[in-house]
Amino acid sequence: MIDVNHLSKDYLLKKKAPGLKGALKGLIHPQFEVIHAVRDLSFHIDEGEIVGFIGPNGAGKSTTIKMMSGILTPTEGSVRINGENITEHRKTVVRNIGVVFGQRSQLNWDLRLGETFELLKHIYEIDPIDYENTLEVMDGILGIRELIDKPVRQMSLGQRVKGDLTASMLHSPSVLFLDEPTIGLDVSSKFALRRFIKEINQIRKTTVILTTHDLGDIKELCERLIIINHGVMMEDGKLSQIVDRIAPYKTLVAEYYDEQAPEHEKCEMTFHEGNIAKYRFMKKDITAAELIADLSRQKEIKDVSIEEAGIDDIIKIAYGSGSIL
Amino acid sequence: MKKYLYIIKTQIIKSMTYEFNVYGNIVMQTIIMITSSYFWKALYRNQNSAAGVNAEDMLTYIIMSSVLSVLLITNVERRIEQSVGKGTVATDMMKPVNLFGVYFAEDIGSILALVFQNMLPILLIGSLLIKVPVMKDSGDLPLFLLSVLLSFLINWLIAALFGMIAFTAVNISALIQVKKHLIRLLSGSIIPIWFFPESVSKVLSALPFIYIYQLPLSIYIGRGSRAEHLAQLQIQFVWLLILAGVFVAVQRQVTRKVMVQGG
Ligand SMILES: Nc1ncnc2c1ncn2[C@@H]1O[C@H](COP(=O)(O)OP(=O)(O)OP(=O)(O)O)[C@@H](O)[C@H]1O
Numbered sequence: 153m154i155d156v157n158h159l160s161k162d163y164l165l166k167k168k169a170p171g172l173k174g175a176l177k178g179l180i181h182p183q184f185e186v187i188h189a190v191r192d193l194s195f196h197i198d199e200g201e202i203v204g205f206i207g208p209n210g211a212g213k214s215t216t217i218k219m220m221s222g223i224l225t226p227t228e229g230s231v232r233i234n235g236e237n238i239t240e241h242r243k244t245v246v247r248n249i250g251v252v253f254g255q256r257s258q259l260n261w262d263l264r265l266g267e268t269f270e271l272l273k274h275i276y277e278i279d280p281i282d283y284e285n286t287l288e289v290m291d292g293i294l295g296i297r298e299l300i301d302k303p304v305r306q307m308s309l310g311q312r313v314k315g316d317l318t319a320s321m322l323h324s325p326s327v328l329f330l331d332e333p334t335i336g337l338d339v340s341s342k343f344a345l346r347r348f349i350k351e352i353n354q355i356r357k358t359t360v361i362l363t364t365h366d367l368g369d370i371k372e373l374c375e376r377l378i379i380i381n382h383g384v385m386m387e388d389g390k391l392s393q394i395v396d397r398i399a400p401y402k403t404l405v406a407e408y409y410d411e412q413a414p415e416h417e418k419c420e421m422t423f424h425e426g427n428i429a430k431y432r433f434m435k436k437d438i439t440a441a442e443l444i445a446d447l448s449r450q451k452e453i454k455d456v457s458i459e460e461a462g463i464d465d466i467i468k469i470a471y472g473s474g475s476i477l
Numbered sequence: 478m479k480k481y482l483y484i485i486k487t488q489i490i491k492s493m494t495y496e497f498n499v500y501g502n503i504v505m506q507t508i509i510m511i512t513s514s515y516f517w518k519a520l521y522r523n524q525n526s527a528a529g530v531n532a533e534d535m536l537t538y539i540i541m542s543s544v545l546s547v548l549l550i551t552n553v554e555r556r557i558e559q560s561v562g563k564g565t566v567a568t569d570m571m572k573p574v575n576l577f578g579v580y581f582a583e584d585i586g587s588i589l590a591l592v593f594q595n596m597l598p599i600l601l602i603g604s605l606l607i608k609v610p611v612m613k614d615s616g617d618l619p620l621f622l623l624s625v626l627l628s629f630l631i632n633w634l635i636a637a638l639f640g641m642i643a644f645t646a647v648n649i650s651a652l653i654q655v656k657k658h659l660i661r662l663l664s665g666s667i668i669p670i671w672f673f674p675e676s677v678s679k680v681l682s683a684l685p686f687i688y689i690y691q692l693p694l695s696i697y698i699g700r701g702s703r704a705e706h707l708a709q710l711q712i713q714f715v716w717l718l719i720l721a722g723v724f725v726a727v728q729r730q731v732t733r734k735v736m737v738q739g740g
Pocket residue numbers: 163164165187188189207208209210211212213214215216738739740
């Protein structure tokens with residue numbers, strides 16, 4: 153479905169020196185700085201997948217999405233959708249693609265939502281029956297019909313996102329790119345959006361590629377994750393596989409009757425405060441049952457619980473330096 | 478083609494429903510017509526004709542100049558500036574339409590709406606307060622309409638080229654105003670350049686602007702012979718070709734820049 157081959161993007165950034173002198177200098181002798189936003193990404197996405205692109209700010213997620221959707225020309229490498237190179241056959245490939253950017257609406261500010269849809273219907277030469285069908289489906293998922301007569305400039309952010317999602321689906325694209333679609337949405341709008349992604353994926357077999365900083369989105373939606381940092385691919389695989397590979401540990405939380413907590417040679421105590429102690433252990437070194445048995449032999453335990461390494465942990469590891477999303 | 482017709486239709490609806498600033502221009506044009514009618518009447522007090530034009534013709538000229546100015550209202554500069562500012566150019570370029578074709582269709586739609594909201598009222602006010610601006614020789618009508626069409630296209634291309642400055646990340650709002658007034662001045666729309674000193678008028682003749690206002694208006698008031706008009710129409714047409722060529726080249730450049738630099 154989608155083949156990304158050695159994809160790279162460099163941005164040329166004009167260096168601006170401060171002051172009038174600097175501005176003049178920049179006019180005559182512009183100095184450029186090269187930013188390697190994306191470096192040598194290769195991966196394959198099958199039809200019907202939902203893939204989450206994650207990485208810290210400035211990792212190159214949006215840049216990758218823009219190249220995959222034909223908005224940006226890659227510096228090197230290629231993107232093929234259904235075998236067609238998107239740079240070479242942009243006009244045709246693009247008809248099969250929908251794109252939504254959470255931060256910038258593509259709706260026409262001066263029109264009513266329905267007028268924007270009608271305009272798109274004509275621009276993409278959408279069959280009237282297909283058009284009505286899509287609106288019907290979108291109404292079922294997002295309740296779009298009640299917004300149709302609203303001028304776009306009067307709509308709330310959440311309503312606009314719904315409008316943008318519907319607009320992106322009108323021409324029935326087989327691939328949908330969503331760049332931070334949940335940004336700024338409240339909990340119920342977020343749920344609506346997640347339901348939207350799941351349903352179009354199920355009903356229409358739409359392949360969805362999304363970037364997000366919301367762990368909930370990832371847990372709810374993405375069977376597959378691609379983690380990038382500094383434009384380089386860090387991980388690619390199922391969430392559970394990535395966890396097993398880069399965070400193959402669990403954490404045992406034990407509560408004792410006093411502040412004395414025993415150590416164990418096969419695990420590391422990562423936390424000890426008051427009566428609570430946390431032990432991080434590798435699955436291959438020891439089982440949870442053995443650990444509990446060993447510890448309780450040394451000291452009586454009041455309560456235990458086990459924490460699986462989750463997405464938070466792999467993100468901390470993959471992003472390096474413990475940066476938070 | 479059908480797509481663009483639909484864009485025109487949508488724009489007409491939009492102009493009819495959302496734009497309320499149409500009266501400002503009527504007032505403004507009325508003021509321009511009245512003050513310049515006093516100006517010309519004063520100037521012609523002691524003479525029947527100047528530069529081959531009499532007072533009556535000059536009054537027709539200024540009314541038709543205001544009427545024509547409505548056709549020459551463009552929004553493409555602001556459209557480009559806004560979509561560059563909002564960062565939607567790149568995604569707009571992905572749609573299966575030509576971006577500048579869309580802007581053109583939108584301007585056509587706005588102007589069609591303005592014909593009723595603006596042009597007819599201005600014509601009516603001019604006729605009531607100054608005089609009925611009848612054409613000198615109705616046999617010139619086809620030539621007049623042709624030159625108005627070319628004038629419209631030249632004016633639009635200049636506006637679009639101007640708007641593309643926005644891609645170099647300069648704030649062009651103030652420039653848009655300067656350009657608007659400069660064109661009205663340099664195009665002979667308020668004072669025909671045949672009243673200017675010869676050196677100035679020579680320079681202005683070598684620029685495309687007089688083909689926006691002065692040529693169609695001269696045909697309308699019958700200044701000059703048909704042969705002269707035809708010769709000037711040819712120059713007007715050449716200007717259109719030159720500007721279209723520059724436009725295509727710049728547009729290609731700009732599109733590439735957006736695709737490479739990300740807008
Ligand atoms: N148009 C541009 N011109 C120059 N540099 C750019 C441009 N767009 C992005 N960059 C730079 O490229 C790098 C990657 O940016 P990108 O927007 O792809 O990151 P991101 O992963 O989407 O980040 P975020 O999570 O903040 O959205 C950043 O260093 C950014 O400053």
